[in-house]
Amino acid sequence: MSATVVEVEKVEKMKNKPEDDQLGFGKYFTDHMFVMEYCDETGWGNPRISPYEPITLDPAAVIFHYGQTVFEGLKAYRTNDERILLFRPDMNMKRMNKSCERLSMPPIDEAEVLDYLKQLISLEKDWVPSSEGTSLYIRPFIIATEPFLGLAPSKQYKLVIILSPVGSYYPQGIQPVDIKVEEQYTRAVRGGTGMAKTAGNYCATFNAQSTASKQGFSQVLWLDAIEKKYIEEVGTSNVFFKVNGEVITPELTGSILPGITRMSVIEMLRSWGIPVSERKISIDEVYEYHQEGALEEVFCTGTAAVISPVGAFEWRGTSININDKQIGDVSRRLYDTLTGIQTGKIADPFHWTTEV
């Protein structure tokens, strides 16, 4: 079903746009946002584009007390011939519904919300940056708004889409990052909410992440909650290991986020004839591969992180350097191909991009 053209209330005075080299990640927001509401009696309704502004909520709203919320992250890119492309946005809509199901939230009409998102981006197209490594990050989210303290799913929700022009997530760009293997805390456990994009999965990582940052690491690597042995994911992304020519990534067991970049990387690698296995991989195994000289490359994948090579791990006080802290050939090829397709610089044999 195709959505109707939404009502637009334009801002009176547009903001000054930051320079592309000042962007960083998630610091600036465009002039407008998309909003629609849900209540149990009438379903989703009242879609509109309004000025970007604070949201007023009842202090008893369920989101504040029980964290009933989901979010997504995707990007729009400007091509050299001034078209705006989205990368696999249908997959984000699908995943949002999966997250909603896990969090007992009402599903969205995926095609309709995607259409609304395109209308918002069309209005804000001057905000899509064009320099190398920049894009317009799109953050759709749903919050539970019913004022009710009983422990039950909210009967009212608000879906909001905000837009943020961004540069690279890590200040060092595509240069390899150092990662600390987390030994004390856990991100998610099978049967929990790890596979959903929900706030609690992320704020549960802040303490370990702050400690790691103070020690000079960019990110934390999470191990499974039960045996503290098998690799799950990195704070912002999924993780891949190239060992003796084969690429290995942890299988999706319910506690790992099913990344859209992860899925795309697997498809690209297989199309190039590089074997990929999705299986359990333990941290001891990674250290053993390193010892044998078989660990060739490690990289993380995500919408925000794109492809970010890992230069070193630290686990139980022992550090290992990977590929002499250099960007590996496969990481480089994946980065160039993925960003080339996303920005329309190279052909898109997978039909992943959609024009706004």
Ligand code: COI
């Ligand atoms: C994304 O890559 O879109 C994410 O959601 C990561 C974010 C938590 C920084």
